[in-house]
Amino acid sequence: MSDTGGHDPDSNELSPEQRLEPQNTRLINAGIVTIHDMETLRACVAYENANKQRVQILRRLEDRASEIRAQDD
Template identity: 65%
Template sequence: MGDTPEYSQDSSDLSPAQRLEAPNTRLIDASIATINDMDTLQACIAYENQHQQRVPILRQLEKRAIELRSQDDDD
């Protein structure tokens, strides 16, 4: 049972496409919830705007941005 790259990969290494093109909404939700920096979040927003423009996904990304900003304010 060795480390398999797809399971040991840090979530911050995921591309916007990997985060937002998951096969089901629960994986997309989890991918958005694990975004921990504004650069990654902005890349995901840009990707979604350029490709699918799904309003529910954009709303989730916006909510995550608010959460990240409030965490920055707490520091």
């Protein structure tokens, strides 16, 4: 296994649209929890703000940002 901290390196290859557009909320949640860096998270927030502006999704992204920051500490 490569030095990726146990994360799937291909998960960062998903676009914000791929992460946030599935009709199934479980897939959206999976797309959010597989975000492991702030750059990807910011891209998803920007995508959501520019398109659907769903408060619940933005809250999940905010929670994920807090988790990522806590891991970096």
